[in-house]
Amino acid sequence: xxxxxxxxxxxxxxxxxxxxxxxxxxxxxxxxxxxxxxxxxxxxxxxxxxxxxxxxxxxxxxxxxxxxxxxxxxxxxxxxxxxxxxxxxxxxxxxxxxxxxxxxxxxxxxxxxxxxxxxxxxxxxxxxxxxxxxxxxxxxxxxxxxxxxxxxxxxxxxxxxxxxxxxxxxxxxxxxxxxxxxxxxxxxxxxxxxxxxxxxxxxxxxxxxxxxxxxxxxxxxxxxxxxxxxxxxxxxxxxxxxxxxxxxxxxxxxxxxxxxxxxxxxxxxxxxxxxxxxxxxxxxxxxxxxxxxxxxxxxxxxxxxxxxxxxxxxxxxxxxxx
Amino acid sequence: xxxxxxxxxxxxxxxxxxxxxxxxxxxxxxxxxxxxxxxxxxxxxxxxxxxxxxxxxxxxxxxxxxxxxxxxxxxxxxxxxxxxxxxxxxxxxxxxxxxxxxxxxxxxxxxxxxxxxxxxxxxxxxxxxxxxxxxxxxxxxxxxxxxxxxxxxxxxxxxxxxxxxxxxxxxxxxxxxxxxxxxxxxxxxxxxxxxxxxxxxxxxxxxxxxxxxxxxxxxxxxxxxxxxxxxxxxxxxxxxxxxxxxxxxxxxxxxxxxxxxxxxxxxxxxxxxxxxxxxxxxxxxxxxxxxxxxxxxxxxxxxxxxxxxxxxxxxxxxxxxxxxxxxxxxxxxxxxxxxxxx
Numbered sequence: 128x129x130x131x132x133x134x135x136x137x138x139x140x141x142x143x144x145x146x147x148x149x150x151x152x153x154x155x156x157x158x159x160x161x162x163x164x165x166x167x168x169x170x171x172x173x174x175x176x177x178x179x180x181x182x183x184x185x186x187x188x189x190x191x192x193x194x195x196x197x198x199x200x201x202x203x204x205x206x207x208x209x210x211x212x213x214x215x216x217x218x219x220x221x222x223x224x225x226x227x228x229x230x231x232x233x234x235x236x237x238x239x240x241x242x243x244x245x246x247x248x249x250x251x252x253x254x255x256x257x258x259x260x261x262x263x264x265x266x267x268x269x270x271x272x273x274x275x276x277x278x279x280x281x282x283x284x285x286x287x288x289x290x291x292x293x294x295x296x297x298x299x300x301x302x303x304x305x306x307x308x309x310x311x312x313x314x315x316x317x318x319x320x321x322x323x324x325x326x327x328x329x330x331x332x333x334x335x336x337x338x339x340x341x342x343x344x345x346x347x348x349x350x351x352x353x354x355x356x357x358x359x360x361x362x363x364x365x366x367x368x369x370x371x372x373x374x375x376x377x378x379x380x381x382x383x384x385x386x387x388x389x390x391x392x393x394x395x396x397x398x399x400x401x402x403x404x405x406x407x408x409x410x411x412x413x414x415x416x417x418x419x420x421x422x423x424x425x426x427x428x429x430x431x432x433x434x435x436x437x438x439x440x441x442x443x444x445x446x447x448x449x
Numbered sequence: 450x451x452x453x454x455x456x457x458x459x460x461x462x463x464x465x466x467x468x469x470x471x472x473x474x475x476x477x478x479x480x481x482x483x484x485x486x487x488x489x490x491x492x493x494x495x496x497x498x499x500x501x502x503x504x505x506x507x508x509x510x511x512x513x514x515x516x517x518x519x520x521x522x523x524x525x526x527x528x529x530x531x532x533x534x535x536x537x538x539x540x541x542x543x544x545x546x547x548x549x550x551x552x553x554x555x556x557x558x559x560x561x562x563x564x565x566x567x568x569x570x571x572x573x574x575x576x577x578x579x580x581x582x583x584x585x586x587x588x589x590x591x592x593x594x595x596x597x598x599x600x601x602x603x604x605x606x607x608x609x610x611x612x613x614x615x616x617x618x619x620x621x622x623x624x625x626x627x628x629x630x631x632x633x634x635x636x637x638x639x640x641x642x643x644x645x646x647x648x649x650x651x652x653x654x655x656x657x658x659x660x661x662x663x664x665x666x667x668x669x670x671x672x673x674x675x676x677x678x679x680x681x682x683x684x685x686x687x688x689x690x691x692x693x694x695x696x697x698x699x700x701x702x703x704x705x706x707x708x709x710x711x712x713x714x715x716x717x718x719x720x721x722x723x724x725x726x727x728x729x730x731x732x733x734x735x736x737x738x739x740x741x742x743x744x745x746x747x748x749x750x751x752x753x754x755x756x757x758x759x760x761x762x763x764x765x766x767x768x769x770x771x772x773x774x775x776x777x778x779x780x781x782x783x784x785x786x787x788x789x790x791x
Contacts (some may be wrong), residue, residue: 132620158765179610181606182602182605184599184602185604186569186598186599186602187569187599187602187605187606188569188602188606189569190566190568190569190570190572190573190599190603191569191570191572191573191576192572193569193573194510194558194569195577195580197559197570197573197574198508198558198573198578199577199581200573200577202573213589213704217563218566218570218599221561222559222561222570226551227785228544228782228783229544229545229551230544230545230549230551230553230782231540231542231543231544231545232543232781233540233541233552234551234553234558236744237784266783267783288783289785290686291784291785358772373547429603
């Protein structure tokens with residue numbers, strides 16, 4: 128039976144809460160399910176003490192989760208939209224990310240900040256952004272961006288069991304995606320990318336919802352005789368450069384695709400790292416596909432005009448192979 | 450950790466903090482460590498009174514003026530001094546310096562150098578205490594913390610969720626005449642008094658004179674017991690007056706190290722220091738009172754002071770002798786060890 132991203136994430140949360148009594152859900156309306164219903168019903172099973180609604184105060188609840196993590200709990204904090212992570216930034220950047228380091232390894236901050244990113248139809252400029260690149264810049268934070276329900280299940284389990292703060296970014300457009308969760312689904316190690324489709328002509332590196340888009344582009348290009356390898360980064364910080372280099376050594380051409388604004392995005396870092404690690408393997412300049420330098424507009428026509436998709440990836444690949 | 454209500458232990462605890470801070474200033478003047486730092490001189494009685502009420506299950510959260518809090522909680526002065534000097538013998542092997550010193554095994558998980566930064570964390574620790582059914586939290590912060598929004602948000606959470614936390618606001622720049630309750634108007638908040646703010650959030654408050662060690666002991670004895678038994682937050686504003694050595698950009702020792710004789714007839718020849726000692730020094734005022742009452746003799750105090758000086762001289766030696774951390778340690782502890790693949 129296939130179930131949605133939301134249901135599979137709920138199952139992962141439920142299993143981890145059952146397994147580990149120190150796991151706590153904290154956030155705005157989490158008892159009612161959170162912004163998208165991921166935690167719906169968990170309060171009935173695990174009680175209001177472990178599934179806690181908070182006031183609308185991202186700065187304090189992020190600090191609260193961090194303090195609780197320092198003192199023995201393993202909180203899962205929901206920040207409704209990554210756009211609101213700006214309010215949590217001081218704590219995440221200056222505190223959560225740094226206590227292990229500043230204490231010389233005495234302390235750890237085992238917590239997961241679940242948040243939602245990406246444009247999903249008419250949410251406009253303050254509820255549609257993809258701000259992940261801000262966080263990969265901060266030593267001490269782990270940034271995970273799953274590309275499917277089954278991936279989310281395994282990556283979330285590893286994130287929750289890690290003794291470090293993890294920003295776990297769920298893409299809104301993936302919430303309705305359905306997959307069959309295998310009975311033996313297990314934790315997926317962090318820090319390792321996945322070859323989502325093997326190919327030989329061009330490597331397309333993507334993450335989050337863009338992996339699906341890249342797979343669609345690869346399908347289309349296969350009909351034109353172009354063999355595309357698609358790599359799902361899974362973890363944005365740390366980056367698994369080895370897997371990327373291995374692929375590039377084979378294909379010698381790279382497109383990096385993400386929904387986030389191209390300028391200063393994760394793609395810039397990947398490109399720079401690949402340029403340094405695999406310069407001799409590359410037969411062409413590294414291409415990037417990302418959002419143009421503009422906020423996300425409301426009107427669906429305008430939103431579609433901005434958002435990078437299959438067509439942009441196909442075009443980039445064709446440019447590299449022509 | 451000190452025994453409650455033992456005058457000798459209370460005096461010893463305050464003297465240890467004062468002598469430690471003096472050595473800090475001397476080491477800084479000597480160029481032994483870079484960066485800015487803050488000393489706790491003049492506020493010793495607060496940390497000593499608060500930490501006397503705490504046990505091993507309790508947590509303390511501090512700020513950049515953390516030396517006194519840590520010493521009162523039982524931290525080793527030699528390892529603290531090594532940390533301040535950025536040496537391998539320090540609690541964080543030189544990674545925290547003075548600003549972020551933490552000692553996990555003493556329940557001091559974090560000292561944040563962000564104004565008000567520790568309040569949300571401390572509130573989270575109180576949630577952990579409540580969940581685990583043991584311990585309370587004491588959060589020390591300065592008056593300026595109340596200018597930060599996250600502090601209100603943290604107090605809202607503590608009040609709403611009935612968390613076992615004592616917020617300790619060390620309001621350390623109050624004119625002596627205005628330390629009594631109801632007499633101080635904050636220069637930085639439109640509220641008539643700092644305690645008005647938590648009161649509006651249904652947190653019970655106190656204001657106490659930070660130069661009065663007995664008043665502090667009574668206050669913290671009661672408030673920590675209330676937090677412990679009722680499991681709800683309290684807020685105490687400790688009104689104290691900054692020591693003159695704190696006013697320059699870097700702390701200074703006006704008239705050199707503090708002298709025991711100043712408590713018993715002699716006086717330094719700097720007017721601002723002499724006035725501060727007479728009106729605002731919690732250590733001096735307590736010594737006079739306890740010796741006059743026969744609780745301690747002057748000779749006993751002398752012996753305690755000598756012991757404190759010797760201990761801090763030893764801490765300085767330890768710190769100076771401690772090696773610097775190896776350069777490659779700069780890369781350690783960024784992430785969890787088990788995340789070796791990360």
